[in-house]
Amino acid sequence: MIAWALRRTIVPILVAGAISALGCSLADAADAADTAATVAERLGHEAQMDDWGYKFLETMTSEIGPRLAGTDAEVRAAKFAEAKLKAAGLDVHLENFPMTVWERGIETATIEKPASQRLVLTALGGSVATPPAGIEAEVIVFRTYSALLAAPLGSLVGKIAVVTERMVRTQDGAGYGAANRIRRAGASEAARRGAVAYLHRSLGTDSHRLAHTGALDYADGILRIPAAALANPDADQLERLAAQGPVTIHLTLTPSERENGQSLTVVGEVKGREKPDEIVLIGAHLDSWDLGTGAIDDGAGDAIVVEVGKLIASLPQHPRRTVRIVLFGAEEMDYSGPAYTKAHIDDAARIIVAGETDFGARPIYEAKLPAGAAASSFGSVFGGLLPPFHVLLSREPSRQGGADVDGLMRAGVPIVSLQQDGLDYFDIHHTADDTFDKIDPAQLAQNLAVWAMFTYLAAESDIDFRRLPSPAP
Numbered sequence: 001m002i003a004w005a006l007r008r009t010i011v012p013i014l015v016a017g018a019i020s021a022l023g024c025s026l027a028d029a030a031d032a033a034d035t036a037a038t039v040a041e042r043l044g045h046e047a048q049m050d051d052w053g054y055k056f057l058e059t060m061t062s063e064i065g066p067r068l069a070g071t072d073a074e075v076r077a078a079k080f081a082e083a084k085l086k087a088a089g090l091d092v093h094l095e096n097f098p099m100t101v102w103e104r105g106i107e108t109a110t111i112e113k114p115a116s117q118r119l120v121l122t123a124l125g126g127s128v129a130t131p132p133a134g135i136e137a138e139v140i141v142f143r144t145y146s147a148l149l150a151a152p153l154g155s156l157v158g159k160i161a162v163v164t165e166r167m168v169r170t171q172d173g174a175g176y177g178a179a180n181r182i183r184r185a186g187a188s189e190a191a192r193r194g195a196v197a198y199l200h201r202s203l204g205t206d207s208h209r210l211a212h213t214g215a216l217d218y219a220d221g222i223l224r225i226p227a228a229a230l231a232n233p234d235a236d237q238l239e240r241l242a243a244q245g246p247v248t249i250h251l252t253l254t255p256s257e258r259e260n261g262q263s264l265t266v267v268g269e270v271k272g273r274e275k276p277d278e279i280v281l282i283g284a285h286l287d288s289w290d291l292g293t294g295a296i297d298d299g300a301g302d303a304i305v306v307e308v309g310k311l312i313a314s315l316p317q318h319p320r321r322t323v324r325i326v327l328f329g330a331e332e333m334d335y336s337g338p339a340y341t342k343a344h345i346d347d348a349a350r351i352i353v354a355g356e357t358d359f360g361a362r363p364i365y366e367a368k369l370p371a372g373a374a375a376s377s378f379g380s381v382f383g384g385l386l387p388p389f390h391v392l393l394s395r396e397p398s399r400q401g402g403a404d405v406d407g408l409m410r411a412g413v414p415i416v417s418l419q420q421d422g423l424d425y426f427d428i429h430h431t432a433d434d435t436f437d438k439i440d441p442a443q444l445a446q447n448l449a450v451w452a453m454f455t456y457l458a459a460e461s462d463i464d465f466r467r468l469p470s471p472a473p
């Protein structure tokens with residue numbers, strides 16, 4: 001109840017002067033512009049009062065649970081989203097694409113020497129298995145990833161390489177970006193030096209005994225060795241013990257892979273009333289890791305974009321351009337962006353702007369538009385709607401949107417980035433703790449309001465984000 005009361009306190013109250021004209025790019029300058037801004041403001045208000053997206057997230061995470069890419073659960077989630085979007089009045093279809101499906105098996109590790117104790121870890125997505133009985137080997141601990149890279153070829157023969165470098169906590173997720181290669185590339189770097197398995201301190205900022213999974217990338221031509229992330233206290237434990245003398249562990253991982261699987265993406269559209277071929281695309285990914293129920297990653301994003309679709313479909317008249325809601329399949333296993341870009345490369349020129357929300361459910365604090373847009377009349381209208389939501393319109397252009405849309409960006413599609421506060425995102429990200437109770441409905445509503453306002457304004461305007469003058473230096 002407190003959360004709902006809080007919502008009402010942040011409903012925007014705009015002074016008339018804050019709504020400037022959407023600009024000469026609109027047919028009827030002032031009247032139409034005021035109407036667009038007023039409708040956007042009302043959408044922002046409604047977004048805060050409506051819990052349809054929050055309920056969508058509650059049902060999906062409760063009744064379907066985890067939605068590992070390529071599994072029946074992902075299909076059920078897609079059917080659920082399809083039904084909800086259809087009921088909300090959108091035109092909906094599903095798009096399939098092939099993938100290799102990876103599923104977790106047993107994952108155990110025990111320190112055998114100097115004294116027996118269990119370790120908490122979880123296999124990385126895509127990891128090969130150990131033999132069924134596991135492997136036993138001495139560990140070599142590297143306190144930084146650079147130290148692993150500096151180890152000579154052949155120096156880890158028969159060993160288990162362990163990297164215990166700590167990820168840095170940042171608001172914008174830069175710490176994750178910087179540490180990502182530890183998980184992505186570490187196994188092949190360890191194998192190149194002769195290791196039989198690879199473990200790393202989780203890419204997480206918590207100190208709980210929960211390991212953070214995530215996909216790895218095996219390098220071509222290098223032996224594929226089993227790889228897992230240690231819970232952070234367990235990595236610390238190995239680091240302390242290894243400083244005192246030899247440490248031997250027994251590791252068992254039994255994940256499996258299946259070729260010829262498939263994933264699917266759900267697409268819902270509110271057709272534009274004047275320019276249906278021009279598309280404003282916003283998305284999130286439908287799949288999740290299997291350890292939790294994928295509430296912050298990325299069920300929250302799904303909830304935001306489906307409700308934006310529902311709110312815009314409910315308007316008395318559709319915006320001039322088409323709004324396309326995309327729930328991408330198989331993002332966590334790295335298929336979503338390439339698959340969508342490949343399937344829609346011919347569409348790309350018709351996509352006016354694309355954005356995705358895949359960073360949890362904490363409030364948006366900054367909006368980054370395509371280059372030149374912040375200083376445009378569009379930017380001044382959108383920026384005028386943001387202060388009640390405590391969001392800054394950045395003068396910096398957006399440079400990336402996320403894994404699902406960056407392929408479109410490389411194909412020339414302008415990108416919007418609505419940046420969420422990620423200070424505690426990596427406490428939970430990719431762990432068993434990613435569950436519905438972590439979602440604050442008022443914060444989710446703030447996200448929803450900002451996305452709804454942006455999406456509507458972009459779809460109602462004539463702005464061409466590809467042809468804006470470069471901002472002054």
Ligand SMILES: [Zn+2]
Pocket residue numbers: 285297298331358359
């Ligand atoms: Zn995600």
